[in-house]
Amino acid sequence: MDLVLDVLAALCFVGGTALTLAAAVGLRRFPDLLARLHAPAKPQVLGLVLMLTGMAVTLGDPGLAWTCVLVLIFQLITAPISAHMAARAGYRTGHIDSETLYVDEYRRDLALSQRDDEDE
Amino acid sequence: MTWVYVVCLATLALAVVVAVTRVEQGPSMLDRAVAIDVITAGLMGFVAITAAMTGRTDLIAIMAALALVGFISTVAVARFAGAESDEERRILTREELEALLRDEPQLRDEDAPVHDVDQTAMPAPGDATGVDDATRVAADEGGGR
Numbered sequence: 001m002d003l004v005l006d007v008l009a010a011l012c013f014v015g016g017t018a019l020t021l022a023a024a025v026g027l028r029r030f031p032d033l034l035a036r037l038h039a040p041a042k043p044q045v046l047g048l049v050l051m052l053t054g055m056a057v058t059l060g061d062p063g064l065a066w067t068c069v070l071v072l073i074f075q076l077i078t079a080p081i082s083a084h085m086a087a088r089a090g091y092r093t094g095h096i097d098s099e100t101l102y103v104d105e106y107r108r109d110l111a112l113s114q115r116d117d118e119d120e
Numbered sequence: 121m122t123w124v125y126v127v128c129l130a131t132l133a134l135a136v137v138v139a140v141t142r143v144e145q146g147p148s149m150l151d152r153a154v155a156i157d158v159i160t161a162g163l164m165g166f167v168a169i170t171a172a173m174t175g176r177t178d179l180i181a182i183m184a185a186l187a188l189v190g191f192i193s194t195v196a197v198a199r200f201a202g203a204e205s206d207e208e209r210r211i212l213t214r215e216e217l218e219a220l221l222r223d224e225p226q227l228r229d230e231d232a233p234v235h236d237v238d239q240t241a242m243p244a245p246g247d248a249t250g251v252d253d254a255t256r257v258a259a260d261e262g263g264g265r
Contacts, residue, residue, distance in 0.1 A: 009121075009172065013124060013125070013128045013168075014131075017127075017128040017135070017165060020158070020161055020162050024134075024135035024136070025135075027142045028142060033148065033154070039158070040158045043135075043162070048161065048165075051164070051165050051169070052168060055180075059172060059177060064177055068180065070184060072187075078187060078190060082153075082190075082194035083194075085198035086150050086154055086198050089150055089199070093201050
């Protein structure tokens, strides 16, 4: 049984660290800001799930597992905020080329809001 | 199991180093902020593996703190990111930085303070000196009547 748990923990750790490395490589290779934003989400959520699972399995304490769930909930709340803010600021400061996007609803919304501002 | 930990820590270290190269290159502040997110994720991985390796359960509090405050740097950078041209966006060369610092007036510690709160204290409410205060007092008296 110990061996099974050890193998499970090892697989989780290897998976989590591989995702982190994949995110770093993605950060290196992707061409623009929106593509680079895609990369960090993997270790931030799935990688963290895997590594917390590995840690909880290794330590084998139920109370600890719930703390891990808490950490995961915090991360699930805060990771989208940072990605959203970076993408929003990137668009509004002209780091994102609208021509490269298939769907660009923010451009329309920005134009609408600017028109509303001028009306007032 | 020790070999798994060693391999995982080495992979994480490699990932963080690769992310640091992105922080160095930019090209924009937002790219750097995103790269710092990856570094934070790598840091959380380090803490998780260290906790599992050494059995230190108190390290989980660090992970909770990292998960809570890790996003603040990105949000702060995003709030203060401004639209800037390619010329403003690039990193200065060493010569340009030295020229910039040479032209700027340097403040030395021995110089007289630019603003010393002890010496240029605010005038007390009672002593009305100067034209502005006198006219203000006159206006107040006129309004009272």
